[in-house]
Amino acid sequence: xxxxxxxxxxxxxxxxxxxxxxxxxxxKFPYIAGQGGGGAFVLFYLLFLVILGLPIMTMEFAxxxxxxxSPVRAYQALEKPGQKWHIHGYLTLVGCYxxxxxxxxxxxxxxxxxxxxxxxxLAGLDADQVAGKFTEMLADPGVMTFWMVFVVALGxxxxxxxxxNGLERVTKVMMIALLVIMVVLAVNSxxxxxxxxxxxxxxxxxxxxxxxxxxxxxxxxxxxxxxxTLSLGIGAMSIFGSYxxxxxxxxGESVRIVILDTFVAITAGLIIFPACFTYGVDQTSGPSLIxxxxxxxxxxxxxxxxWGSLFFLFMAFAALSTVLAVFENIICCGMExxxxxxxxxxxxxxxxxTALSLPCVLGYNLWAWDGFAxxxxxxxxxxxxxxxxxxxxxxxxxxxxxxxxxxxxxxxNYKKExxxxxxxxxxxxxxxxxxxxxxxxxxxxxxxGIYDKFFA
Numbered sequence: 001x002x003x004x005x006x007x008x009x010x011x012x013x014x015x016x017x018x019x020x021x022x023x024x025x026x027x028k029f030p031y032i033a034g035q036g037g038g039g040a041f042v043l044f045y046l047l048f049l050v051i052l053g054l055p056i057m058t059m060e061f062a063x064x065x066x067x068x069x070s071p072v073r074a075y076q077a078l079e080k081p082g083q084k085w086h087i088h089g090y091l092t093l094v095g096c097y098x099x100x101x102x103x104x105x106x107x108x109x110x111x112x113x114x115x116x117x118x119x120x121x122l123a124g125l126d127a128d129q130v131a132g133k134f135t136e137m138l139a140d141p142g143v144m145t146f147w148m149v150f151v152v153a154l155g156x157x158x159x160x161x162x163x164x165n166g167l168e169r170v171t172k173v174m175m176i177a178l179l180v181i182m183v184v185l186a187v188n189s190x191x192x193x194x195x196x197x198x199x200x201x202x203x204x205x206x207x208x209x210x211x212x213x214x215x216x217x218x219x220x221x222x223x224x225x226x227x228x229t230l231s232l233g234i235g236a237m238s239i240f241g242s243y244x245x246x247x248x249x250x251x252g253e254s255v256r257i258v259i260l261d262t263f264v265a266i267t268a269g270l271i272i273f274p275a276c277f278t279y280g281v282d283q284t285s286g287p288s289l290i291x292x293x294x295x296x297x298x299x300x301x302x303x304x305x306x307w308g309s310l311f312f313l314f315m316a317f318a319a320l321s322t323v324l325a326v327f328e329n330i331i332c333c334g335m336e337x338x339x340x341x342x343x344x345x346x347x348x349x350x351x352x353x354t355a356l357s358l359p360c361v362l363g364y365n366l367w368a369w370d371g372f373a374x375x376x377x378x379x380x381x382x383x384x385x386x387x388x389x390x391x392x393x394x395x396x397x398x399x400x401x402x403x404x405x406x407x408x409x410x411x412x413n414y415k416k417e418x419x420x421x422x423x424x425x426x427x428x429x430x431x432x433x434x435x436x437x438x439x440x441x442x443x444x445x446x447x448x449g450i451y452d453k454f455f456a
Contacts (some may be wrong), residue, residue: 010172012240015171015325017261022322023412056230060235063352064235089235095387109291111312114312117298159327198274224448233395251425279297308359
């Protein structure tokens, strides 16, 4: 069967960027940047993005484009006879399922808050009542299940329509809408009374604030965020590499995707911080900023229902862009493993992902258990730990070693693939860093994540 292809270069960039952006980037980045010294954190984040995330992204794309296979079969097409790199192909599929086991629930939260804000259900509530709405949602398995199933059904329906007619067409519209909404929200925030203080807090380097948190802690946070923001290591990027032609070099395309991802992260801060300073609320309150603090702000500002609805629509689009990208990966892997049609793989995964997502939903109410306290308190936190602390860093390390060592695909094959087409090129002088330094950095990120979770 002939390999499907994306219709346009724009589709590839928007799909890949949509997968990378996700909700972690738009709620986590501003809050970590605020804690870590504003512009000081942002500068280090950009540096680590270039030296960490960018090269590994090119490797995932190269493996996908050279093999023309889904991640579960890509290694088999490229590895030498008798090698076992393909075992990681199956683990990428496990990682994608694990990610969707909790991501579908969080995407449902965004849609639920969009509905509540647009319907005026948060209007006129005081701070305690707004906070109570989040607790109320988590405690209601019916509401949580409804939105989770809605997200799964929507994602599967789009992917079942086909690569060009479903996924690419919908993602283009959704991502362009997301960017337009973000710009509108950011412009609105810039006219708020607290805009000057908010922008200063976010973008002006404050090394004193950085020292209060700890310079090493801030650097490690910037390194982690730069590494995890691109969703590398579970084949989510590799699948899109397998759908593109060879007209453009993969380093140049990766740079464009990283720029778009960074634009969204920075713009999220431009939206959030002026509002926080205008209404005098804590700028570093983490996830509660999204579901408690900001809804409070929207409930009390002029045209708050409009701005709040647009904000949660943008958050929903950010979540759904990742859901669609990872669903495509899962469905394509299913097609290649079983030889079934796209529609059959979609239908099977509709049932499978819904069933696998239920523990996350019920982990906040019917299946709540204190045993998950070490991971953060709920099933979601345990699943997030497995993906973020194990599958992403170790998976990225496998892609890295496969591409640069003679025991895998090898530097020459990787360089030839990544440099095919017009655009920025990889050079031999980069080989030493990618072979000997970058693997050590990735191992450090993995080890520090385990240490921070269990021993810090």
